[in-house]
Amino acid sequence: MIKQRKLIKLREQLFEQNGGVLLEDKLRTTGSNVMKIFQVEELEEATNNFAEGNIIGRGGNGTVYKGTLPDTRIVAIKKSQRLDQGQRDQFINEMVILAQINHPNVVQLLGCCRETDVPLLAYEFISNDTLHRHIHNYSASGKGRFSWDNRLRIAHESAGALAYLHTDARVSIIHRDVKSTNILLDDNYIAKITDFGASRLVPLGHDQVTTLVQGTIGYLDPEYFHTGHLIDKSDVYSFGVVLAELLTGKKTIDPGRGFDDTNLATYFLKAKKENRLLEILDHQVVKEANDD
Numbered sequence: 001m002i003k004q005r006k007l008i009k010l011r012e013q014l015f016e017q018n019g020g021v022l023l024e025d026k027l028r029t030t031g032s033n034v035m036k037i038f039q040v041e042e043l044e045e046a047t048n049n050f051a052e053g054n055i056i057g058r059g060g061n062g063t064v065y066k067g068t069l070p071d072t073r074i075v076a077i078k079k080s081q082r083l084d085q086g087q088r089d090q091f092i093n094e095m096v097i098l099a100q101i102n103h104p105n106v107v108q109l110l111g112c113c114r115e116t117d118v119p120l121l122a123y124e125f126i127s128n129d130t131l132h133r134h135i136h137n138y139s140a141s142g143k144g145r146f147s148w149d150n151r152l153r154i155a156h157e158s159a160g161a162l163a164y165l166h167t168d169a170r171v172s173i174i175h176r177d178v179k180s181t182n183i184l185l186d187d188n189y190i191a192k193i194t195d196f197g198a199s200r201l202v203p204l205g206h207d208q209v210t211t212l213v214q215g216t217i218g219y220l221d222p223e224y225f226h227t228g229h230l231i232d233k234s235d236v237y238s239f240g241v242v243l244a245e246l247l248t249g250k251k252t253i254d255p256g257r258g259f260d261d262t263n264l265a266t267y268f269l270k271a272k273k274e275n276r277l278l279e280i281l282d283h284q285v286v287k288e289a290n291d292d
Contacts, residue, residue: 036110036111036112036122037111037112037113037114038111038112038113038120038122039113040113040116040120042069042070042113043067043077043113043120043122045070046067046068046069046070046075046077047065047066047067047077050065050079051065054066054067056076057076062078062079062080062118063078063079064076064077064078064079065077065079066125067122073110074125075110075122075123075124075125076122076123076124076125076126077120077121077122077123078120078121078122078123079118079119079120080118080119080120095109095112095121097173097196098196100171100173101164101165101173103161103164103165104190105157105158105160105161105164105190105191105192105193106161106164106165106192106193106194107123107124107126107184107192107193107194108123108124109121109122109123110122110123110124123194126184126185126186126192126194127186127187128184128185128186128187128189129184129185130180130181130182130183130184130185131154131180131181131183131184131185131191131242131246132179132180132181132183132245134146134185135180135245135246135249136249136251146284147284147288148284148285148287148288148289149288150189151246151247151285152289153189153191154183154185154189154191154246155242155243155246157190157191158183158191158193158239158242159239161191161193162175162178162193162235162236162239165193165235166232166235172232173196174230174231174232174234174235175193175196175235175238176214176215176230176234176235177195177214177215177216177219177238178193178219178235178238178239178242179216179218179219179238179241179242179252180242180245182194182195183242215234215238217252217253218241218251218252218253218263218264218265219237219238219241219242219252220237220238221233221234221237221238222237223237224237240265241264241265244264244265244268245264247268247281247282247285248264248268248280248281248282248285249282249284249285250264250267250280251264252264252265267280268280
């Protein structure tokens with residue numbers, strides 16, 4: 001009984017330390033849907049105690065594990081690698097934002113666990129890796145299995161999801177890190193936008209917010225980079241770079257193209273201006289796409 005009481009007290013402390021109370025207040029304020037609160041034992045069992053073999057991704061925000069819940073649902077569980085104020089706030093931010101989103105082309109947050117030493121988020125599992133891997137692996141191998149129809153539909157679905165975030169959600173949501181590694185694909189090549197840790201909510205009636213610049217080099221809107229003024233068009237610029245990736249199969253930053261052409265956005269616009277766009281397009285696109 002004493003051990004049980006100590007465990008309960010520890011979990012309560014961790015819940016508060018990980019921002020559980022703050023999260024509940026924010027969810028209540030925004031009127032978000034109530035997400036499932038997982039017990040740590042459920043997620044440990046789902047991932048075989050966070051076994052190394054279950055890791056499906058690593059990044060600056062944490063490690064992602066594949067897991068299977070008791071009801072046989074396959075999930076992706078994101079575990080923070082470190083616990084500091086910034087990391088805690090980022091996780092809370094991601095949960096608050098995702099709790100307000102209901103769109104078929106945005107990865108669904110299923111629930112969270114705040115009673116461990118680091119926060120845990122459980123998402124729907126998307127089975128077919130990132131758009132980045134499909135673009136660049138297929139281009140490098142020359143197999144050309146990534147068809148024009150798939151590229152066009154993925155672009156359309158991703159654009160629809162961003163438009164929803166900017167205009168149709170309860171408040172305007174600016175993703176702030178739109179890139180091909182943050183677009184996942186399922187077995188049918190349906191696009192799902194993910195990773196909302198850096199996103200910002202913009203209240204109605206506000207066109208912009210001033211914030212510390214955050215994003216990925218190669219995708220970053222130059223105007224936002226220079227001024228710190230974040231607007232929905234900052235996402236649109238980043239999405240434009242993703243479109244250039246889809247069309248060319250080329251990396252966003254590549255010193256091998258020469259100093260003036262290192263940045264894909266600059267390289268793409270220069271080729272278009274000089275009327276030699278066909279020269280830099282992916283051979284699969286040239287082969288399958290018509291002029292329209």
